[in-house]
Amino acid sequence: MKLSVFYLRRMGRALMHGKYTVCLGGMTVLLVFSLAFSTLEQSFLNTNLDLDGKTILTALLIAVLSLAVTSPAQVGVRSLFGDIANQREAKLAHVFQWYGDGKRLNRSIVLMLLQSLLFLAAAVVFFGLVFGGAYAIHPEWFAGLTSNNIFAVVDALTTVYTLALVALVPTYLVVVPFLPAPYLLAEDPEKKPLVCLRESRRAIRGFYWKYVGLQLLSFLQVIAYAFLASIVAVLFSGGDITGATTVASWILLLVMYFNILPHLGISTVLFLNDARAHQGQSGAE
Secondary structure, three states: OOOOHHHHHHHHHHHHHHOHHHHHHHHHHHHHHHHHHHHHHHHHHHHOOOOOHHHHHHHHHHHHHHHHHHHHHHHHHHHHHHHHHOOOOOOOHHHHHHHHOHHHHHHHHHHHHHHHHHHHHHHHHHHHHHHHHHHHHOHHHHHHHHOOOHHHHHHHHHHHHHHHHHHHHHHHHHHHHHOOHHHHHHHOOOOOHHHHHHHHHHHHOOOHHHHHHHHHHHHHHHHHHHHHHHHHHHHHHOOOHHHHHHHHHHHHHHHHHHHHHHHHHHHHHHHHHHHHHHHHHHHHO
16 A cells, blocks of 8 residues: 555654654754855855855866765765664764764765766756846846846846746756655665666656655645744834844754755655555565
């Protein structure tokens, strides 16, 4: 019997609460790494406003370093989610095992790099089509970006953000089949990155929209918490919009790392278990 998305999420929530301390530890590791490298890159860009070749190259090197350092933790945390979902012993030390084993380290980096390149390739295609087509048909939509009129600038930026959202949807839908790949590597570190990507696509086959629905519910959670965080921040900011924005961003970031993402991660493992079990039954028949 196929399990519904809502049932998978309820199971994931219950399992997460039962092992919340170890979830908190694993997500703290990811959060520290993410904040460290985003702060480093932002500081560098703020002090190097001229986007010359050297600046771009250095920014790319920081991004590559971030990928190399965070990839083992990304896969390690998914290993933690797998232990929790399958009701095995879950330890924070399992996250750091991906740094102590050369094969695991290399495979996690290669897999996350391949995932990033897949997303980048899809983004180049769809953002190019959307923005290129829009500019070819309505170049006046972008004229406001260089205007001295604040209303024209706001109007042009609204158009840009809308087009970006339009391009982002097909980009996401194209890469969806490859998103579970890190869970498969976490499950079996002996698998090569390309094998994980192929098996990820195979696992999603027949369950594509169910997986999209699972992620969509988490996305709706993000929107709801963003709304609530904004209200709370405004109420306690004393009219300071900049301060309210900062507070709201921090609230949302903490909620995502310590609630939404671990819930989604454990639910994803349960989804993969259910999908592969059903595929196995279908194959046997």
